[in-house]
Structures are given as structure tokens and as C-alpha cells.
Amino acid sequence: MYELKPLHPQALPAALEKAHRYRLLNEPVEAESICLDVLDVEPENEQALVTLVLALSDQLGRHVGGLFERARAVAARLADEYDREYYGGVLCERWGKAQFRRGTPGSGSMAYDWLVQAMGHFDRAQALSPPDNDDAILRWNACARFIDRHPQVAPEPEVPWSPQPFLE
Numbered sequence: 001m002y003e004l005k006p007l008h009p010q011a012l013p014a015a016l017e018k019a020h021r022y023r024l025l026n027e028p029v030e031a032e033s034i035c036l037d038v039l040d041v042e043p044e045n046e047q048a049l050v051t052l053v054l055a056l057s058d059q060l061g062r063h064v065g066g067l068f069e070r071a072r073a074v075a076a077r078l079a080d081e082y083d084r085e086y087y088g089g090v091l092c093e094r095w096g097k098a099q100f101r102r103g104t105p106g107s108g109s110m111a112y113d114w115l116v117q118a119m120g121h122f123d124r125a126q127a128l129s130p131p132d133n134d135d136a137i138l139r140w141n142a143c144a145r146f147i148d149r150h151p152q153v154a155p156e157p158e159v160p161w162s163p164q165p166f167l168e
Helices: 009-024 028-041 046-058 067-076 081-102 107-128 135-149
Strands: none
Touching: 009 028, 009 046, 028 046, 046 067, 046 081, 067 081, 081 107, 081 135, 107 135
């Protein structure tokens, strides 16, 4: 096991810019690593927390092993209630779409449930946002359009239950 080398505090802004660039290059594992290095130096660095949430959520379709739970725990550390709701919604939206892409039986209803949960987060974020920030509305609309465009993304059909006679 290697002992990780700490970053210099004055190098954190450049490191965060690199993390952002790695996300744009579709290399979220590298972005995640940089964010963890920044958070080792400044545990409450909001930009690093947000970028880490996004880098983890970028990986949801590729790996499952606890990434969603880790990302949700990081989002809960965000200081601002709006950010917690907004990024909580982003996580649910991305998790729902990852479930849909799996294409397994029931994935459409699982995706629907997660997208509706995301829309609830976006509704709460919208109520907290300033008038010049419609990001939560944009994400809410994206979820609604995804549901509308994919008929298999729907609630689980209710199956009526009726007692069956016991056969001997």
C-alpha cells in the first residue's frame, strides 16, 4: 500500500480545474482521484465536493459497487441546502437512467421511480433557487422528457390481488 502524497494548498485551484477537465474528457475516475486529493487538504471544499459527486455519478452506468451510496454521502456534505437538493436530484436522475440502460426486467419501472424522486429533489431545489438560476427547472424538464420519450419508463403496474382457493 502506498502512502499518498498531499497537495500543496496553493495548488488546489489548478487541481480542481484539472478535475473538471478530466470529467469533460470522460475520465471520471481521474477526476474522482483529484477531488479526493483536494478534500484531503480541504475537507469542506465545496467545488471539490460538487465535482466529486458528478465524477462518481458519471461512473454509475459503468460500475455499481457502492458508487451511488458514496455519491449520495458526498452530496449530503454540501453546505448549501439548494446544492444538496439539486445534486441529490442529479444523482437520482443519473441512477434512474443507468437502471433504464441496463434493460433488465423491471428496469423501466425502477427508472421511473428514480426519475420521479429526482424531480422531487429538483422541485425542492427550485423553491430555494434565486430567480436567475433555473438549473433545477432544466433538470426537471429533462426528466419529464425522458419519461415521455420512453413508454417503458412507467410506474410498476398494479396487479390486483385476489385470494386463490387452496388446492388440496
